[in-house]
Amino acid sequence: xxxxxxxxxxxxxxxxxxxxxxxxxxxxxxxxxxxxxxxxxxxxxxxxxxxxxxxxxxxxxxxxxxxxxxxxxxxxxxxxxxxxxxxxxxxxxxxxxxxxxxxxxxxxxxxxxxxxxxxxxxxxxxxxxxxxxxxxxxxxxxxxxxx
Numbered sequence: 597x598x599x600x601x602x603x604x605x606x607x608x609x610x611x612x613x614x615x616x617x618x619x620x621x622x623x624x625x626x627x628x629x630x631x632x633x634x635x636x637x638x639x640x641x642x643x644x645x646x647x648x649x650x651x652x653x654x655x656x657x658x659x660x661x662x663x664x665x666x667x668x669x670x671x672x673x674x675x676x677x678x679x680x681x682x683x684x685x686x687x688x689x690x691x692x693x694x695x696x697x698x699x700x701x702x703x704x705x706x707x708x709x710x711x712x713x714x715x716x717x718x719x720x721x722x723x724x725x726x727x728x729x730x731x732x733x734x735x736x737x738x739x740x741x742x743x
Contacts, residue, residue: 617741617742617743618741618742618743619739619740619741620707620712620739620740620741620742621641621737621738621739621740622638622639622640622703622704622707622737622738622740623638623639623640623735623736623737623738624636624637624638624639624679624696624700624735624736624738625637625638625639625679625733625734625735626679626681626682626696626733626734626735626736627681627682627683627731627732627733627734628681628682628683628721628723628731628732628733628734629681629683629731629732630683630687630731633681634681634683634731634733635681636678636679636680636681636682636696637676637677637678637679638675638676638677638679638699638700638703639674639675639676640674640675640676640677640703641671641673641674642671642673642674642675643671643672643673643674645669645671649668650668650669677699677703679695679696679699679700680692680695680696682734704738707738707740711742712740712741712742713740713741713742714738714739714740715739715740715741716738716739717736717737717738717739718736718737718739719734719735719736719737720734720735721733721734721735722735
């Protein structure tokens with residue numbers, strides 16, 4: 597009896613480990629361009645790409661190139677959710693930030709309801725940061741997994 601339970605447990609564990617996980621990245625891009633001139637969005641790709649199709653291997657013996665073009669990488673099917681810009685004509689708008697938080701929270705909650713698990717968040721800012729810097733982006737990537 598103990599052997600049957602042990603074998604069944606090992607079989608179930610092996611089956612669970614063999615299941616592939618899906619990874620999905622959702623990106624929010626929030627404009628930090630003064631006067632509200634930028635564009636802010638949540639981007640969710642609706643198609644999958646195989647990285648191997650765009651990967652080359654280079655060695656000293658073989659300099660073979662992948663025949664795919666940069667344009668082949670583009671995703672044409674994606675979901676775009678509008679967000680508000682951080683700035684308007686009067687300067688920074690905290691109300692816009694709160695509104696974006698509500699929309700992003702709604703998207704993340706929807707992902708969790710669909711069985712996705714948030715495993716990592718990465719964010720950064722792109723700006724030249726000079727004294728006359730008048731534009732930039734605040735980008736956040738939400739990385740989910742599903743078994």
